[in-house]
Structure formats: C-alpha cells, structure tokens
Amino acid sequence: MIRFIFFAAVALATAGCSQLGGPSTDTRAEQLWASRQLAADAVVSWDLRARAALRMEGEAYNINLSWQRDEERFKMLLEAPFGQGVFRIAGSGQGRYRLRLPDGQEFINDTPEALLEDAIGWSLPIGGLEYWIRGMPQPGGDYSRRIDRQGRARSITQDRWDISYLDYFDPPQEPQLPRRIKLERDELSLKLVIERWQSTETEQTSSDLFPEFN
Numbered sequence: 492m493i494r495f496i497f498f499a500a501v502a503l504a505t506a507g508c509s510q511l512g513g514p515s516t517d518t519r520a521e522q523l524w525a526s527r528q529l530a531a532d533a534v535v536s537w538d539l540r541a542r543a544a545l546r547m548e549g550e551a552y553n554i555n556l557s558w559q560r561d562e563e564r565f566k567m568l569l570e571a572p573f574g575q576g577v578f579r580i581a582g583s584g585q586g587r588y589r590l591r592l593p594d595g596q597e598f599i600n601d602t603p604e605a606l607l608e609d610a611i612g613w614s615l616p617i618g619g620l621e622y623w624i625r626g627m628p629q630p631g632g633d634y635s636r637r638i639d640r641q642g643r644a645r646s647i648t649q650d651r652w653d654i655s656y657l658d659y660f661d662p663p664q665e666p667q668l669p670r671r672i673k674l675e676r677d678e679l680s681l682k683l684v685i686e687r688w689q690s691t692e693t694e695q696t697s698s699d700l701f702p703e704f705n
Contacts, residue, residue, distance in 0.1 A: 516640060523642025530666035531625040536561040539624070540687040546680040547613065556683070560621070567603070567617070580606060580617075615681065616652055616674070623647060623654045624683070626669050643667065652676045660688070 543554040555570040565582035576593020580603050590598045590606040600606045607614040619629045626644045628634040634649035647654045657671035668688055674681045 520638055520640050520642050524638050524644075525642075527642050527666055528627050531627045531668070534625055534666065534668070537689050538687070539685060539689075541683050541685045543684075544682045548678050565603075613679070616650065616676075619650055619652065620674075623649075623652075623674070624669060624672060624685070625666075626656060626659075641667075644669075660685075 537558070537560055539556070539558040539560075541556040541558070543556050545552045545554055552571065555568075557566075557568040557570070559566045563583065565580070565588070567580040569578040569580075570576075571593075578593065579591040580588060581591075582588040582603065586601055588600055588603045588606050590600075590603070590610055592598075592610060596610070598606050598610045600609060603617040604614045616623075622629040628636065628647050628649050632649055634647055636647045637645040639645050643659060644654075644656050646656065653675045655673045655675075656669050657673060658669070659667050660670050661667075668685075670685050672683045672685075674683075
C-alpha cells in the first residue's frame with residue numbers, strides 16, 4: 492500500500508510539473524502552425540523564380556519557372572532548356588486565362604489547368620500550387636498534413652496530391668516560406684527549388700539549378 496501511494500504521488504507531481512511548465516510540444520507546434528497559416532495567407536503578391544524537375548510517364552524534364560502574381564494579375568512562364576521555347580500563361584482578375592505556346596498558338600479558358608490540358612494533354616495543379624508553395628492547404632478542400640516542431644508543414648495531402656516540404660528559407664524572412672517542394676500524383680512528379688521569392692535571394696548550386704529526384 493505504501494509503495495502504491497508513493498508511485499501515485501510521483502505520477503501526480505510529474506503531471507503537475509508538466510502543466511506548470513507550459514504547453515506540450517504538440518500543442519506549441521499547433522499554435523505555431525496556426526500563426527504561420529495566418530502569415531502565409533497574407534502573402535498575396537509575389538515575384539518567384541524557380542527551377543523545376545518534372546517527371547511524367549517515365550520521362551524527366553528540366554524547366555525554368557517564372558511566376559508573378561498579385562490580387563488582380565497572374566503571369567507564369569515555363570521555359571524548357573536548350574531553347575525549346577517558353578509557355579506563357581497570363582490571367583486577370585476576371586477569371587480568364589490565356590496560354591501561348593512556343594509556336595505562337597494561343598488558348599483561352601477559365602482556369603490555367605484547363606488551358607494546359609487543352610493545349611498539351613496534361614496539366615499542373617496551379618490553383619492548389621498558389622497555396623502549397625506558401626506551406627498551406629488550399630481553402631475549401633479536405634486535406635491531411637504533418638508539421639514539425641516549428642509549426643511548419645512537412646507534408647500536405649490534398650486533391651490526391653502529396654506535397655512534401657524538403658527545405659525552408661532561413662530566418663529572418665517572415666513568414667518563413669518553403670524553398671524546396673516535391674509534388675506527386677499518379678505518374679506525375681514535380682520538384683521545385685525556389686531561387687527567389689519577392690526580394691529573397693538564395694545561393695545557387697548545381698543541384699539547385701537542375702534538381703535530381705531522390
């Protein structure tokens with residue numbers, strides 16, 4: 492009986508110390524996640540430069556990505572290497588998007604995803620990517636996620652896409668935004684290495700310029 496009372500007292504004391512010491516690691520991470528989501532949601536304008544490695548149906552392609560966005564305008568350039576041409580997607584706040592192919596052909600549709608599908612037979616989740624590149628899920632849809640102790644996304648699964656966050660820009664940038672992201676769905680995989688986000692510059696390496704798949 493005495494031993495039982497002793498161990499019960501130790502357990503209660505330990506629980507009390509845990510409560511007095513502040514929130515648990517999980518609770519703290521969730522609080523940081525909520526705070527980071529608010530900060531990321533406030534980022535609505537950007538000038539982004541990235542290198543991308545696209546793998547589709549067993550073939551791999553290296554792409555330069557340039558993306559300018561504000562609350563009313565949208566422009567994305569996808570440039571293939573070795574002078575193979577530039578795909579230009581432009582849009583306005585009216586919800587109309589125009590795609591120009593390297594040979595000069597133009598397509599118009601309500602979404603950039605539909606434009607790519609019409610023109611080249613496959614598409615990228617650009618609507619979701621607007622949120623995923625900020626480390627947040629797209630609003631209005633179901634998702635699951637894992638976070639680290641700093642409240643940053645380690646992975647998000649949404650719309651059958653698996654988004655892995657491999658690296659973030661170093662502080663003092665606020666909010667702390669993703670630097671290396673990998674998206675996977677079915678036979679398509681896209682790895683992004685963001686070189687510049689707004690005024691943020693990062694040191695480039697050969698692996699950054701044309702990232703390899705793990």
